[in-house]
Amino acid sequence: MADQAFSRAAGAPLVAGNSVRVLRDAVENYPAWEDAIRRARRTVHLRTYIIHRDAVGRRFVDLLAAKTREGVAVRVLYDWFGCGAGLALGLFHPLRQAGADVRVFNPPTFAAMLGWVGRNHRKFLKVDGDVAFIGGLCIGQAWEGTRRVGAWRDTAVQLQDPVVGDAERSFADSGAAAGDDDKTATLVCADAPPVADEVNVRLMPTTPFTASIFRMDLLVAAMARRRFWIADAYFIEHGPYADLLSHASHDGVDVCLLLPQGSDVGWTVPVSRSLYRSLLGVGVRVFEWTGSIMHAKTVVADSRWSRVGSTNLNINSWLGNWELDVAIDDEGVARTLDAHFEEDIAHATEITLSKQGRRLATGPSRRSGRARRSARRAVREVTGVARSVGAALTTSRPLEDCEVTPLVVLGLAGMIVVALSVWQPWIVAWPIAVVVAWTAASLFVEAWCA
Numbered sequence: 001m002a003d004q005a006f007s008r009a010a011g012a013p014l015v016a017g018n019s020v021r022v023l024r025d026a027v028e029n030y031p032a033w034e035d036a037i038r039r040a041r042r043t044v045h046l047r048t049y050i051i052h053r054d055a056v057g058r059r060f061v062d063l064l065a066a067k068t069r070e071g072v073a074v075r076v077l078y079d080w081f082g083c084g085a086g087l088a089l090g091l092f093h094p095l096r097q098a099g100a101d102v103r104v105f106n107p108p109t110f111a112a113m114l115g116w117v118g119r120n121h122r123k124f125l126k127v128d129g130d131v132a133f134i135g136g137l138c139i140g141q142a143w144e145g146t147r148r149v150g151a152w153r154d155t156a157v158q159l160q161d162p163v164v165g166d167a168e169r170s171f172a173d174s175g176a177a178a179g180d181d182d183k184t185a186t187l188v189c190a191d192a193p194p195v196a197d198e199v200n201v202r203l204m205p206t207t208p209f210t211a212s213i214f215r216m217d218l219l220v221a222a223m224a225r226r227r228f229w230i231a232d233a234y235f236i237e238h239g240p241y242a243d244l245l246s247h248a249s250h251d252g253v254d255v256c257l258l259l260p261q262g263s264d265v266g267w268t269v270p271v272s273r274s275l276y277r278s279l280l281g282v283g284v285r286v287f288e289w290t291g292s293i294m295h296a297k298t299v300v301a302d303s304r305w306s307r308v309g310s311t312n313l314n315i316n317s318w319l320g321n322w323e324l325d326v327a328i329d330d331e332g333v334a335r336t337l338d339a340h341f342e343e344d345i346a347h348a349t350e351i352t353l354s355k356q357g358r359r360l361a362t363g364p365s366r367r368s369g370r371a372r373r374s375a376r377r378a379v380r381e382v383t384g385v386a387r388s389v390g391a392a393l394t395t396s397r398p399l400e401d402c403e404v405t406p407l408v409v410l411g412l413a414g415m416i417v418v419a420l421s422v423w424q425p426w427i428v429a430w431p432i433a434v435v436v437a438w439t440a441a442s443l444f445v446e447a448w449c450a
Contacts, residue, residue: 002223009215010204010327012166019160019197020328022308022336026143029133029156030056036127037063043073045171047124047324049082049310052140053091060139061091065098074100077171079120080107082138105322118208121310121317122324123156124171132159132167134203134326135308136233136297142264143295150292153344155231155337157308157326163201170205170324202327204309213311213325214318217299218244224253224301229341231258231296234268236314237275249283256285258344260294280353287348294344297325300337305329308337 007013023029037044044067051057068074076095083091092102105120126132135156137143145151159167206212221228221244228248235257237245249255257279263269276286299307309325311317328334421428 005219006202006216006327009212009219010202011210011212012202012204014200014202014329015163015166016200017161017197018163018199018201020199020201020326020330020333021158022333022340023133023135023156023158024340025151025154026137026145027151029135029137029154030144032158033125033133034060034063036125036131036133037067040067040072040127042128043075043126044128045075045077045124045126045168047077047120047122047171048138049079049119049121049123050138050140051078051083051091052138052142053089054141056141056144057091057139061095064100065094068095068098068100074098075171076100076102077105077120078102080104081119082121118320118322120322122170122205122322123310124167124324126164126168126171129164129168130160132164133157134159134167134310134324136295136310142293145292152293152295153289153291155296155298155308155340157328157333159201159326161197163203163326166203167324170203198330199333200329202329204323204325204327206311206321206323206325208320208322211319213307213309213323214238214241216307216327217241217313217318220299220301220305220307221245221248224248224255226302227254227256227300228302229254229256229258229300229338230313231294231298231341231344232313233260233293233295233297234263234265234312234314234317235259235272235275236268237272237279238313238315238318241313242275242279245279245284246282249279254285255283256287256341256345258287258289258294258341258348261288261290261349262293264293276351277353280351286351287345288351289344289348291347298337298341300334300341303334303338304331306334306337 003014023032044064046064051060064074064076074095076092078092095102106118123137124132124134133156135154137154137156142149143152143154204213204216218240221241228245245255259272260269280286297307297309297312306328307325308328309323311321311323311325317323417428
């Protein structure tokens with residue numbers, strides 16, 4: 001029954017007989033990736049959210065270009081938003097010159113007004129149909145670190161045997177979405193590799209609004225009996241998931257969150273912190289990584305079930321992006337991730353509540369400064385505005401003191417808009433007209449092209 005529930009929730013079957021190797025940080029991942037690429041004889045398929053235009057990014061581009069010149073079919077699919085300025089500076093020029101197939105996913109177009117909002121956040125490398133790598137790492141110097149800044153903490157897995165075919169099909173789907181229809185059929189391995197090991201793996205490629213990993217995460221949180229450990233880079237709790245974590249902790253499950261103390265997307269940290277109190281109050285343990293950046297996305301339940309991939313615990317990842325994760329039903333893999341988690345929290349700051357209910361940090365903290373504190377205060381002012389507005393309009397609960405300021409600011413902003421509409425209507429009308437005109441034109445273009 002559990003396997004049936006997981007299969008239906010994830011929309012993916014359990015594939016038996018795989019080999020799985022957990023790879024920690026760039027120090028283990030990048031050498032394994034580069035060695036696999038060097039050994040390639042037929043194909044190299046890379047799908048990534050970010051390739052930075054730095055020493056590490058250029059190293060991978062040069063290696064892929066060299067394999068292309070050797071006659072290996074190299075296909076690269078990158079995200080337009082993720083790669084950013086590197087595209088304008090000719091990051092992929094050596095690859096294209098060598099003859100590789102390089103495609104961009106979902107660039108902004110006039111026809112699709114908000115089409116660029118959905119990102120392809122998958123991280124995937126497959127070589128010769130024999131081995132695949134899936135996890136949270138992109139390609140850049142940040143993951144290796146420098147003399148002044150430590151390496152990012154991240155996790156991926158190396159997969160071999162039958163599930164590699166499913167991974168290849170996920171690459172084909174991404175390629176089709178990027179306009180690679182003619183070559184999609186040639187991407188999938190004709191013959192699945194033979195069964196060589198005993199690990200059960202479920203590959204979970206998601207697309208916007210399918211919510212399959214969200215369903216899976218809810219199911220696993222509901223079924224955990226002893227231990228539920230989570231490491232996440234951009235944790236912004238969602239009501240149903242937060243409730244399940246709270247109920248699990250209340251039932252005696254050791255629920256533990258390992259989150260970043262600082263982030264490349266800075267505003268997510270104070271947003272996450274604003275959500276700590278409700279979890280800490282029911283016994284959920286929260287730790288903040290004191291190293292450079294915590295970027296891993298892993299879940300381990302009862303030292304038996306684990307998930308590794310690109311999905312973060314927030315609505316954008318669960319519902320808005322193309323993501324790729326693997327769920328692994330194996331005690332050996334889970335024990336490895338358990339050990340990594342225990343090592344990580346030994347280098348983290350535990351967050352606790354004081355007797356007065358205030359959030360306290362226990363342990364060393366390396367981040368300070370007036371600018372960072374000011375940024376956190378600013379973000380806290382706007383965090384949770386939707387909940388505050390809902391509570392104010394429906395009187396469903398008393399407002400807290402911290403909710404008064406954002407409501408006042410929002411009310412003042414509304415009054416300013418009303419005043420401008422009466423005094424100089426064109427100031428408000430023109431922006432609205434532009435947005436509506438763009439939307440209408442997009443609809444006509446989509447209908448014409450359908």
